[in-house]
Amino acid sequence: MIRDFLFFTSEALISIRRSGIMMIISIATITVSLIVFGIFLLISANISNLTNYFSSKLEIRVYLKDSTKQDEIDALKLRFEAMPAVRKVEFIEKAAAWAEFKKNYPKIELNTLVSDNPLPNAFRIVLSDSAKITSIATHLKGFEAVEDVGDMGAIADRITAFSRYTRIAGIILVSLLTFATLLIIVNTIRLTVIARQDEITIMQLVGATISFIRWPFIIEGLLIGILGGVFAIIFLVFGYSFFVMRFQENIPFFPLVYDHLTLNLIYLGILLVGTSLGVFGAYLSVSRTVKNNY
Amino acid sequence: MIRDFLFFTSEALISIRRSGIMMIISIATITVSLIVFGIFLLISANISNLTNYFSSKLEIRVYLKDSTKQDEIDALKLRFEAMPAVRKVEFIEKAAAWAEFKKNYPKIELNTLVSDNPLPNAFRIVLSDSAKITSIATHLKGFEAVEDVGDMGAIADRITAFSRYTRIAGIILVSLLTFATLLIIVNTIRLTVIARQDEITIMQLVGATISFIRWPFIIEGLLIGILGGVFAIIFLVFGYSFFVMRFQENIPFFPLVYDHLTLNLIYLGILLVGTSLGVFGAYLSVSRTVKNNY
Amino acid sequence: MIRVKNVRKVYPNGFVALDGVDLHISRNEFVYLVGQSGAGKSTLLNMLYKAETPTSGDIYIDNISLSGLAPKQVPYLRRSIGVIFQDYKLLPRRTVYENVAFALRVMHFSRSRIRRQVTQVLELVGLQQKMHNYPSELSGGEQQRICIARAIVNNPPVLLADEPTGSLDPDTSWEIMQLLSKINARQTTVIVATHNKAIVDDIRKRVVAVENGRIIRDEQLGLYNP
Amino acid sequence: MIRVKNVRKVYPNGFVALDGVDLHISRNEFVYLVGQSGAGKSTLLNMLYKAETPTSGDIYIDNISLSGLAPKQVPYLRRSIGVIFQDYKLLPRRTVYENVAFALRVMHFSRSRIRRQVTQVLELVGLQQKMHNYPSELSGGEQQRICIARAIVNNPPVLLADEPTGSLDPDTSWEIMQLLSKINARQTTVIVATHNKAIVDDIRKRVVAVENGRIIRDEQLGLYNP
Ligand SMILES: Nc1ncnc2c1ncn2[C@@H]1O[C@H](COP(=O)(O)OP(=O)(O)OP(=O)(O)O)[C@@H](O)[C@H]1O
Numbered sequence A, B: 001m002i003r004d005f006l007f008f009t010s011e012a013l014i015s016i017r018r019s020g021i022m023m024i025i026s027i028a029t030i031t032v033s034l035i036v037f038g039i040f041l042l043i044s045a046n047i048s049n050l051t052n053y054f055s056s057k058l059e060i061r062v063y064l065k066d067s068t069k070q071d072e073i074d075a076l077k078l079r080f081e082a083m084p085a086v087r088k089v090e091f092i093e094k095a096a097a098w099a100e101f102k103k104n105y106p107k108i109e110l111n112t113l114v115s116d117n118p119l120p121n122a123f124r125i126v127l128s129d130s131a132k133i134t135s136i137a138t139h140l141k142g143f144e145a146v147e148d149v150g151d152m153g154a155i156a157d158r159i160t161a162f163s164r165y166t167r168i169a170g171i172i173l174v175s176l177l178t179f180a181t182l183l184i185i186v187n188t189i190r191l192t193v194i195a196r197q198d199e200i201t202i203m204q205l206v207g208a209t210i211s212f213i214r215w216p217f218i219i220e221g222l223l224i225g226i227l228g229g230v231f232a233i234i235f236l237v238f239g240y241s242f243f244v245m246r247f248q249e250n251i252p253f254f255p256l257v258y259d260h261l262t263l264n265l266i267y268l269g270i271l272l273v274g275t276s277l278g279v280f281g282a283y284l285s286v287s288r289t290v291k292n293n294y
Numbered sequence C, D: 001m002i003r004v005k006n007v008r009k010v011y012p013n014g015f016v017a018l019d020g021v022d023l024h025i026s027r028n029e030f031v032y033l034v035g036q037s038g039a040g041k042s043t044l045l046n047m048l049y050k051a052e053t054p055t056s057g058d059i060y061i062d063n064i065s066l067s068g069l070a071p072k073q074v075p076y077l078r079r080s081i082g083v084i085f086q087d088y089k090l091l092p093r094r095t096v097y098e099n100v101a102f103a104l105r106v107m108h109f110s111r112s113r114i115r116r117q118v119t120q121v122l123e124l125v126g127l128q129q130k131m132h133n134y135p136s137e138l139s140g141g142e143q144q145r146i147c148i149a150r151a152i153v154n155n156p157p158v159l160l161a162d163e164p165t166g167s168l169d170p171d172t173s174w175e176i177m178q179l180l181s182k183i184n185a186r187q188t189t190v191i192v193a194t195h196n197k198a199i200v201d202d203i204r205k206r207v208v209a210v211e212n213g214r215i216i217r218d219e220q221l222g223l224y225n226p
């Protein structure tokens, strides 16, 4: 087994070396298509990150009746925090709210016109799932102490709809892209195999079995898939971190994906796609060519 | 000339027909890579459309002194409208502004606390170029009748920065994608030419000139480039209009690109890229192969 | 050993290359297959190692029907039959050594045994010094001799030689034919399709003449021309 | 007409295929090039149509130095030299007709003239009925005759034949050599590299013998062996 594997690997290496320009071209093509694939993955990761970011900024304001006492307020806070889909509950004292309001609207000459703080005490509730915002708001309205609820309704619905549809579009695009990458890689390998069709026929005529012919091609496919994947990853790692650096420098508020887990998953995915398509392409192409000669 | 062209075209057609599977594979690869290219163009067109849309929502509020008279207001409006980079000037009566404010903040019990309309008369000025917002705002502050100017400063700067950097990123990405498409198409054609290297050598040995060999290959490259381009366009036209339909149905507020001029430009670009790369790839590949034999 | 039974071969384009061919070749026989260009000699040989299949009729080797042979079995059939191809069929991206070794590698011979047998057979055909060259760096006759070396390197029980001396000078041709005779003497059935009148008439063996896809003559110790 | 002057050919891998070769062939001569397998015959022929270039020395055809020939001129040189390649070099994706016609097409002959000349020459080599077949559908000898047809179809002033009868039976070989003689009589210089002793000894012409890359014999009306 191991001897066979070594033998086939050395055959594959010889073949790669001797096919020269053809191999360089196919590795280049695979690299390039994996880079495009990776760029797409990075873009879609960033778009979903962005919509998550916007969703996370959505909040519900719960305005309390002026009669609500401090211990009631504390109890409410605990109850709200215990609700599913609620991520954060923050109490906003009416004085703080009024100060904030006045800071935001300096043009309104409130001091001269308004005698007292017109704002109520409130809770700011941040959800973990923005899609639930409307239903939770309705639910909150039912509480005794609650005077009114403000739920950023329209915007929330829009962001939710947008994030749902970009997610669907993203899935469709990534599938399409995966398929495109598959086709390009498999086709490229197919062309290199077709170019060696005569050699395959000769091998069959002098007594080689299907697997004897197939294995070196499969290992070759594996190797050029790995090479293409590694080159693509190198390009993407440097390209993306350069991009992130420049972007952060100039628009630091923008939420880019740069946690290592997501990125490493993407890079791993690229490597897997490269190698598996290399193997699959080689398997498919050789099988087609080999069949006719027995 | 025309006879030669017909002759070379018929040679190219014969070659495409007889190369069977190899041609199908290379046309498929070219189609797929042009589709990916087109998807990228459509995405970047939409992103730039989106940032333009947001920019166009940016505005400057010019608050007027209470002492300003109606004829002064009319004169100011005309002057503002005449300024470069200003797209629209709208006068907002203080009463209307106050009504709007009260509608927006139902929670603030203003009626009980505020005795009179605290808001001034104002202009809403929409710019055609959001990047100029800060400089224009400063300029407006200098007018006699102007009490104050509110310019959405921070948000405008963010959107401007964002749109500038997405534009740069878009240009980089489209260049990268163009280069990737170029590499994939040229490489694919290169592989088909390499597979026929022996034939080219034979043709040279029996007295064919470089151009006699090259022309059929170039026309072949042209034809498979056109075919790939046409297939890609068919796919994109149907795919994108389907996508627009579904998107508009579900998130009608989202500004998608669907004006015919932009789309037709993109499709034309794809066809041009396909054909020119087909021709270029064939020219390059044949030249490399042909040179060694004279 | 080899039995060709009422074989008819119609190529996909409708051309009838062989018709009603019956032939029986015993173990260790040496047979010349002669006939004009296009008579059907190569077609007949190609069917013996299942590169072509008869349109009707069947071929038996050691009483095994080739038409009944599973695709999986074909490589093993081919390993027991050395073939000197009319058009050499050398692997272009392999050196002379690797081309010859390939026939042993498919049989999983050990590296040292492969080296021993390959060098030995290259010496037999006089091409040790071209061992590390590629086929494209060889003269026509040298390529033909590599093909011969590959066909005989694993001592197959059957040897099919399709025009094995077409590119060789008379002296080398003579040596090669002596080599084939020697191999035949070592328990190998040999079938040689050839146009080499001098050799057929000199090294007298059984002669089977083909014309227009039919066997028209089958003579022990025959001459090239009747 | 053809002058080979002190030519030495070292292949890229360092092998010295020809050394100190001098040869002069007049217009309308008929020359046999003989020698063992690997002697250097094909190398010498290949240099005459610039498929190979001498490492040192030069070749003149009609007093034009080949080493001084611009790449643009090479196709025109090749059109004036018909070559029967040892390995045929047929275009695999072209029919027999198209293969032969190709040599005329490159010269922009009219369609009707191409049809006339191609059918005529295919008749000469006896392959009219294979006109629409692809090379892979032909026997070895048939392929060789297509190659011969392509070499002579445009009546070139020089004809180089590298082993033109290697795959042909004696009768067909004889016919082909008669054809080459006839062509030679019609004002064509003919050089034939061959191993066919019977023919060299029968159709007596000038014989040039090559051995290990050197010319060792040059005889008018010579025999295959000295
Ligand atoms: N694949 C094919 N398709 C159609 N016809 C074919 C095919 N192969 C061979 N033929 C035809 O079958 C006939 C016999 O061919 P074959 O190769 O057996 O001849 P041969 O006796 O070996 O001739 P040669 O001495 O020239 O090699 C020829 O006329 C040839 O044109």
Ligand SMILES: Nc1ncnc2c1ncn2[C@@H]1O[C@H](COP(=O)(O)OP(=O)(O)OP(=O)(O)O)[C@@H](O)[C@H]1O
Pocket: C130, C136, C137, C138, C139, C140, C141, C142, C167, C169, D011, D012, D013, D015, D016, D017, D035, D036, D037, D038, D039, D040, D041, D042, D043, D044, D086
């Ligand atoms: N491209 C090459 N690279 C290296 N060596 C070569 C090359 N081509 C030919 N040779 C060597 O040069 C020598 C002469 O080759 P050439 O083809 O001229 O022989 P030849 O006389 O035509 O033989 P044959 O009768 O077998 O065709 C041979 O030994 C061959 O191995």
Ligand SMILES: [Mg+2]
Pocket: C041, C042, C043, C086, C162, D139, D140, D141
């Ligand atoms: Mg044959």
Ligand SMILES: [Mg+2]
Pocket: C139, C140, C141, D041, D042, D043, D086, D162
């Ligand atoms: Mg030769």
